[in-house]
Amino acid sequence: MSAVDFASFVDELASRSGAAILPFFRTAIASADKSRGGVFDPVTEADRAAETVMRRLIAQTFPGHGIVGEEFGNEREDSEFVWVLDPIDGTRAFISGVPTWGTLIGLTRNGTPCYGMMHQPFTRERFSGDGEAARWIGPSGERPLRTRACARLEDATLSSTSPRLFAGAEREAFERVENSVRLTRFGYDCYAYCMVAAGQMDVVIESGLKPYDIVALVPIVEGAGGIVTSWDGGSPASGGAVVASGDPRLHEQVLARLKG
Amino acid sequence: MSAVDFASFVDELASRSGAAILPFFRTAIASADKSRGGVFDPVTEADRAAETVMRRLIAQTFPGHGIVGEEFGNEREDSEFVWVLDPIDGTRAFISGVPTWGTLIGLTRNGTPCYGMMHQPFTRERFSGDGEAARWIGPSGERPLRTRACARLEDATLSSTSPRLFAGAEREAFERVENSVRLTRFGYDCYAYCMVAAGQMDVVIESGLKPYDIVALVPIVEGAGGIVTSWDGGSPASGGAVVASGDPRLHEQVLARLKG
Numbered sequence: 004m005s006a007v008d009f010a011s012f013v014d015e016l017a018s019r020s021g022a023a024i025l026p027f028f029r030t031a032i033a034s035a036d037k038s039r040g041g042v043f044d045p046v047t048e049a050d051r052a053a054e055t056v057m058r059r060l061i062a063q064t065f066p067g068h069g070i071v072g073e074e075f076g077n078e079r080e081d082s083e084f085v086w087v088l089d090p091i092d093g094t095r096a097f098i099s100g101v102p103t104w105g106t107l108i109g110l111t112r113n114g115t116p117c118y119g120m121m122h123q124p125f126t127r128e129r130f131s132g133d134g135e136a137a138r139w140i141g142p143s144g145e146r147p148l149r150t151r152a153c154a155r156l157e158d159a160t161l162s163s164t165s166p167r168l169f170a171g172a173e174r175e176a177f178e179r180v181e182n183s184v185r186l187t188r189f190g191y192d193c194y195a196y197c198m199v200a201a202g203q204m205d206v207v208i209e210s211g212l213k214p215y216d217i218v219a220l221v222p223i224v225e226g227a228g229g230i231v232t233s234w235d236g237g238s239p240a241s242g243g244a245v246v247a248s249g250d251p252r253l254h255e256q257v258l259a260r261l262k263g
Numbered sequence: 264m265s266a267v268d269f270a271s272f273v274d275e276l277a278s279r280s281g282a283a284i285l286p287f288f289r290t291a292i293a294s295a296d297k298s299r300g301g302v303f304d305p306v307t308e309a310d311r312a313a314e315t316v317m318r319r320l321i322a323q324t325f326p327g328h329g330i331v332g333e334e335f336g337n338e339r340e341d342s343e344f345v346w347v348l349d350p351i352d353g354t355r356a357f358i359s360g361v362p363t364w365g366t367l368i369g370l371t372r373n374g375t376p377c378y379g380m381m382h383q384p385f386t387r388e389r390f391s392g393d394g395e396a397a398r399w400i401g402p403s404g405e406r407p408l409r410t411r412a413c414a415r416l417e418d419a420t421l422s423s424t425s426p427r428l429f430a431g432a433e434r435e436a437f438e439r440v441e442n443s444v445r446l447t448r449f450g451y452d453c454y455a456y457c458m459v460a461a462g463q464m465d466v467v468i469e470s471g472l473k474p475y476d477i478v479a480l481v482p483i484v485e486g487a488g489g490i491v492t493s494w495d496g497g498s499p500a501s502g503g504a505v506v507a508s509g510d511p512r513l514h515e516q517v518l519a520r521l522k523g
Contacts, residue, residue, distance in 0.1 A: 029461060029463060095446060095448060096448070098420075098446075098463070099420055099422070099446075099448050099451075099458055099463050099464050100458040100461055100463030100464065101363060101448070101451055101454060101455075101458060101463075102362065102386060103361060103363065103450075125386070126362060126385070126386055160358075160359055162359070165447075165449065166426055166449070167447070186355060186358075186359075187425075187427070188355060188356070188359050188361070188450055189425065189426070189449040189450045190363075190448055190449045190450025190451060191359075191361055191450060194361060195361075198359055198360040198361060201289060201360055203289060203358070203359050203360030203361075204359050204360065
């Protein structure tokens with residue numbers, strides 16, 4: 004079974020998780036603080052409801068597949084196919100009412116991201132890709148996703164979740180790139196990667212990612228013609244410090260600038 | 264004629280300007296740099312097309328009214344009623360493909376903001392208010408907008424367009440607030456004020472605003488129960504350094520913290 008054959012199943016995961024999440028968007032909800040050390044990391048009822056419904060459907064349909072999820076941990080993570088789920092990537096945007104969060108549904112085969120979708124149920128947009136091609140489906144229709152050419156840092160639009168994401172040497176490295184680009188935007192989480200895939204932005208730089216923050220996005224960006232690696236050029240599939248670029252020529256310059 | 268009577272006319276302005284703008288969203292467009300000194304300030308064809316269509320409709324319907332617009336300057340600005348227009352507030356979000364920009368349509372009567380709408384044509388959301396009440400209309404229905412209670416800075420969610428908006432003493436003042444709040448979000452332009460009105464965020468702090476960046480938003484936030492002033496507590500209608508809070512108790516604390 005090829006990765007492409009999973010597309011309609013992923014659509015179903017997106018529909019069901021979206022239905023689980025939307026009733027909680029822009030309503031007064033309790034959010035627990037699950038992180039230690041006082042960092043604000045909201046967990047919503049929506050997160051848990053959506054991951055539960057996705058895990059159930061995967062277990063019913065593909066009982067041999069593994070699952071890595073933000074809320075409920077890992078199962079059979081050594082399987083050939085592993086689903087990597089983040090029901091609400093961008094929980095801070097979610098609790099702030101801003102529709103730049105998304106549901107990330109990724110699939111790895113033997114550890115390599117092979118299919119991914121970012122679903123934004125409020126705007127009713129689905130960005131998906133398999134590393135070879137990528138497409139957007141929204142209320143007004145559908146179209147292929149293609150990154151744009153951008154060969155020079157000084158012409159690039161850069162995005163990152165927050166300037167407060169970075170500390171110490173990472174902050175200095177990020178600011179070396181930030182000081183070189185044309186425009187920097189903060190606050191968009193997974194939406195930014197999809198805008199790189201759509202040819203609207205040129206590079207996303209982040210740090211401290213978990214696998215479920217990035218696995219679904221790799222086949223979208225790469226399917227649209229871009230490239231995603233760790234800051235040192237390795238595989239991004241395990242998360243950590245990640246760069247996604249629409250133009251491979253730009254990517255080389257960003258990695259060099261991050262290195263110093 | 265009371266401000267409320269203008270509501271259906273503003274709906275028509277929103278529909279026509281949205282139709283003028285949407286064909287340019289997420290397409291490759293040329294953007295001119297209209298500012299001096301090398302600051303990146305994109306102007307799009309969409310901006311000009313939308314302001315043209317709104318000015319024409321206002322001139323036809325209310326030939327005695329004044330108009331203040333971002334793109335084409337001021338006319339009859341001493342009239343009793345003056346329309347204050349920003350076809351695309353958040354041009355950087357717009358060119359980045361992210362739907363947190365909006366069309367701002369404000370109306371002042373004898374210099375005081377009396378009606379306003381923020382229209383997001385991509386998400387098909389309209390936030391409007393007249394200082395006494397405010398409402399949201401979207402694809403899923405409509406509902407009143409109400410700010411939420413938030414009496415303490417340490418419980419507040421703060422938003423601002425960019426941490427790079429502030430310099431010198433203003434930056435220090437902003438950071439005094441930022442360091443006191445629970446969560447800070449960047450990148451949302453006019454959408455952030457509407458999320459204060461919707462009870463999703465608590466305070467927006469910005470600087471360097473023009474009248475057309477803020478006039479439309481004042482009757483929305485205040486109609487939802489919030490308060491908008493300059494950093495020193497005066498009228499926000501002329502722009503500059505502005506604070507919008509959902510809870511008047513919080514507003515007092517923010518102003519005090521900004522003062523130092």
